[in-house]
Amino acid sequence: MSEKEVILTPDGLKRLEEELEELKSVKRKEVAERIKEAISYGDISENSEYEEAKNEQAFIEGRIITLEKLLRNARVIRNDDVHTDVVSIGSTVKLKDLEFGDEVEYTIVGSAESDPFNNKISNESPVGKAILNKQKGAIVEVNVPAGVIQYKILDIRK
Incomplete structure (x- = not known):
């Protein structure tokens, strides 16, 4: 099954690329630090900070996958x-x-x-x-x- 072509304007392409970069370079590190910190509190079975950070991590990773797929299938509409x-x-x-x-x-x-x-x-x-x-x-x-x-x-x- 072929993936659907994603039509983007140059602005749209730039915005998606910037969001992907932000997620990969900043947000990933931030959430990893929060997970590490939550684990340092001890028992993670009843640790709401740990659960919250893990949920955010799953969201970020899902968004990264979505953005990479969108960009892989992008066709940019040029002004011409x-x-x-x-x-x-x-x-x-x-x-x-x-x-x-x-x-x-x-x-x-x-x-x-x-x-x-x-x-x-x-x-x-x-x-x-x-x-x-x-x-x-x-x-x-x-x-x-x-x-x-x-x-x-x-x-x-x-």
């Missing part, structure tokens, strides 16, 4: 790959909600760097899927739990 004639991964798109008149701006990213709170939505999200490969001026319908939202694409930029 992003066009302004149609919506693509890496595009920043201004949309207008045709029912309420609200305008929103999203940057389309791969699912690994999706961050809706910072207006970075995945190409696999309902809105991302609906607007991908569409042109400025297009009206798209997005199925959401509350029904259907219609957006007009006002602008596409890098």
Whole structure:
């Protein structure tokens, strides 16, 4: 079974690489010290510091494995790959909600760097899927739990 390709912007790649480096060089050492210290307290069977440190260690190691896998399968979208004639991964798109008149701006990213709170939505999200490969001026319908939202694409930029 082949692993799924992970699409990243250069910023997303940099962030994941920095997180991986931090986990490997700093967090691993910190948690190892905490484990060593907890063991020095004696009986580890009822030692909450030891249990907590071991759980954190398992989380860190799991995250390292996840990040290494993401980076191994990464395809980086370069600025030259992003066009302004149609919506693509890496595009920043201004949309207008045709029912309420609200305008929103999203940057389309791969699912690994999706961050809706910072207006970075995945190409696999309902809105991302609906607007991908569409042109400025297009009206798209997005199925959401509350029904259907219609957006007009006002602008596409890098």
